[in-house]
Amino acid sequence: YITKQKQFDSHFGSLVKEGMAKFNSLDFTYDFDSVLFLLDNKAVEFLYSQPDSLNRTPGEVFQVILNQYKEPESFIRDYIHKAGEDPKFTFHVQIDELYLIDIGYEEQVYPDTAMLPRAPRHALNAGTFAHERNFFKISYGIYIDFIERSLLILREMWLIFVMEFFTLSLVFIVFILTFRNMLKQNRLSEMKTDFINNMTHELKTPLSTISVASSALGNPAIFNETEKVTELSSIIKKQNKHLSELIDRILDINIWERDQV
Template identity: 35%
Template sequence: MWKLKIILPVLAALAIFILTQVYIVRQVWKQKDEVFSLKYRSESREAIHEMATFDPYNGFKKAYFIIDDISRLYLQKKKALLNPVDSVIFAQNLRESYTKILSEDQILSEYLSKYFDKLGLENKIKPLIYVNYIDLIDIQDNIRVYKAPLRELNNQQSGKSILVYTFNSEGNNYKIAFDYYIDIANKERTILRELSLTLILGILSFGIICAIFIATLRNYLEEKRLSNLKTDFINNMTHELKTPLSTITVAGKTLKHESVIGNREKIKETADMIGKQSLHLNEFINLILEISMWERTQFQVDRKETGVEDLLKDIAGNFRNGCGEDCKFTEHYDLKGARAEIDDLYFTTMITNLLNNAVKYSRNTAEIHLEAFSDENGINIKVADKGIGISRSEQKNIFDKFYRVSTGNIHESKGLGLGLYYVRKIAEAHGGSVRVSSRKGKGSVFIVSIPKTT
């Protein structure tokens, strides 16, 4: 739920940003399109004025001659029409015929293409002719045969084509007005190229905002994770401290009872209990202080060349004695006399922590296997169990300080989430590493690898 409260407003802000960018790009595109059209219209009219100095027909001389010639025939056909429907069809046919002639029998488009080429502009153009009206002329009168509807004129002006000029021509047998448009090849590509900087800046801005959002969210999630770990640590530390303190408090009150004061055996038993709990409390506090020291200074170990197999057998023997009936413990060594530079105390602590964790996170009777072997890369020590296992999502965090695997009630197994952190630190201090392979409900395998000397 808390993630949604964070993510939804951010997504809404991103959506607004994207819509704003789209609106800006559309407006810039519209502006660029207008500038593009204005530029070509202006240059086209300059070309037409230049052409008019040597061709008063603006390249339509042949077309006008053909239209004037066939207009006599069309006039005769028009006069013979009696049905209004036939008149409409006649007008459409006349418009199509004149449009085709004006499009095909003209040299203006070729002239404009060469003119644009000299200016370094796109010279691939397609001419479009839109007839506004056509009059057929006889001796007595002008007959308006065709007039473009207002809607059609508006559609022409709002299209993608560029209106260059409106021409008017009058011959012996006709009178016509038409708009000359041009379509520029690769118009969109040209505008897009001019818009590239705006688009790149927009994409970069979006990318930067997304990166900032992701970084901020990751930092927030990390801070929240650390805060949760800190809270769990404090709760567990309180639990670990209260247990021996409560025992010592009860034992202290017990020593005040009249029935105990005269009972030397009872006093000795109570004193032993206080001593054990005090020792446990002292070890616990020393562990916390030691972890704190690691954070302030580089972790130091006193390494000496040691026979690894003998040391592991000592650790295994002590563990077996302490484990008793609670576990089935097996071991196997294939070290071939390998030796390594080891701090005996810290190395023992590291392996013991792994063995204790195997017991702690096993159901019923723990089944634990300790194995060590040597290869060309160094010495590998494997601690395997058939316990509750660790999910893949949690495996990447288990060596972090204070992290504890979620197993329902976090107090089911005592601890501060420092054991595996301690293991990783010690392994790294020996120039090695630790890794885990585990499946939920199938058990875990921890492998410590350290360099060897021989």
């Protein structure tokens, strides 16, 4: 947001200064001479009037008169509009120094500049001017305050906000999926460990039985015992079938595990 503020102030600050420079290059001398003449008359009033009889300070009166000179405001408004921008703004004159002058005498009205009327905090300076007449000397700045400055900046930032929202959402989704996958992998690993432990026991049992039965069949002493041979053959056949079923289970679980991954 701070970066956008600086970009806004830089863009519109340059624009109002360009507009003010264009205005100064035009011939508005006659109109402004009448303003300076009026200020000179007001300076005389302040010089020769009793302080108790005055309702307003010189700074307030001079600022009101300068603000009534509308040509710069109208010109800058039109200049900004032609530049493709159309923000709402207010026009302000900020007096920096003011002296009342009499013959051989010069009085600074506001030694403490903090007492002078100030422009709004975020107003942009369009130009600084100084004038000296018979009874006063003044320096002041013209400031442009964009009323909807914060709103305009936020409007420019909406795309950034949307992109940041989707980026954060994507990161959150990826995190959730990764976490779920880790839990699934952990569960599969535990299941595999349990399965291997169980299968180790399950496989050893039929293999041991087949081994014992095979060894017994290899003994010539039982060749004449038909029932014994039949029983041992049945045991081998039964355990072989059980072993085949275990192998099929292992293959099925292996296929299921690959599908889960």
